[in-house]
Amino acid sequence: MTAKQILVVEDERPIREMIAFGLKRAGFEVREAGDCRAARAALANQRPDLVLIDWMLPDHSGLELTRALKRERDTRDLPVIILTARVEEADKIAGLDGGADDYMTKPFSPRELIARVNAVLRRGGSVDETETVRFEQLLLDRAAHRVLVGERAVSLGPTEYRLLEFFMMHPERVYSREQLLDRVWGGNVYVEERTIDVHIRRLRRSLEDYGYDRWVQTVRGAGYRFSARAVS
Ligand code: CA
Numbered sequence: 001m002t003a004k005q006i007l008v009v010e011d012e013r014p015i016r017e018m019i020a021f022g023l024k025r026a027g028f029e030v031r032e033a034g035d036c037r038a039a040r041a042a043l044a045n046q047r048p049d050l051v052l053i054d055w056m057l058p059d060h061s062g063l064e065l066t067r068a069l070k071r072e073r074d075t076r077d078l079p080v081i082i083l084t085a086r087v088e089e090a091d092k093i094a095g096l097d098g099g100a101d102d103y104m105t106k107p108f109s110p111r112e113l114i115a116r117v118n119a120v121l122r123r124g125g126s127v128d129e130t131e132t133v134r135f136e137q138l139l140l141d142r143a144a145h146r147v148l149v150g151e152r153a154v155s156l157g158p159t160e161y162r163l164l165e166f167f168m169m170h171p172e173r174v175y176s177r178e179q180l181l182d183r184v185w186g187g188n189v190y191v192e193e194r195t196i197d198v199h200i201r202r203l204r205r206s207l208e209d210y211g212y213d214r215w216v217q218t219v220r221g222a223g224y225r226f227s228a229r230a231v232s
Helices: 013-025 036-045 062-071 087-096 110-122 158-169 177-185 193-208
Strands: 005-009 029-033 050-054 080-084 102-105 132-135 138-141 146-149 216-219 223-226
Touching: 005 013, 005 036, 013 029, 013 110, 029 036, 036 050, 036 062, 050 062, 050 110, 062 080, 062 177, 080 110, 102 110, 132 158, 138 158, 146 158, 158 177, 158 193, 158 223, 177 193, 177 223, 193 216
Parallel strands: 005 029, 005 050, 050 080, 080 102
Antiparallel strands: 132 138, 138 146, 216 223
8 A cells, every 4th residue: 555645834844844754654655845835836746645734824824725725626625634823723714614624723742643634534535535425314426416315316406416515515514605606616617606695595495395495504694504403
């Protein structure tokens, strides 16, 4: 088995070296970058299995880099773990959601880091390898590109399918319209944010017969969320 490759993007050299050392000792192959530009160059050169990105970088923020990677077709499936210096930052990142697969607050032990890295890699490296997701009777069959409730196929347009797929793969999190545009439509397409509302309405209508339309929730002033939990 070839070693999994991790790209570490961190400008503070002692920290970067400490992380790299821990990863290497755990059997990973490590590449290092000191800023977003170097990270870009490294990514263009060879695709790693996972990227660790520090939140504070000299050129752009780690969050911006993560967002950019998650927006681009070639890198959107690349797992990202963001490193932050403070718990408040971690909260902020979680709220903003750059599409990172996980967050870690410094300081952390090499052991903790390895555990998180392995957990994210185990998820399939990319969530995209998951074939089916189920919430109660609602089943997303990604291989067949369809959604079922029991034996019945839910009739969905292509955009509604992609929206629902995204929601079911990322439940219990609020996404702004802008984020949905990035993640569902792809960053380079020009679509008005209002268009999303139209597709959300259509999606809800398709789920109405089964009573699952309530899972596609509007979060005032923030965006939308898919939640199969009871709405209070
Ligand atoms: Ca830093």
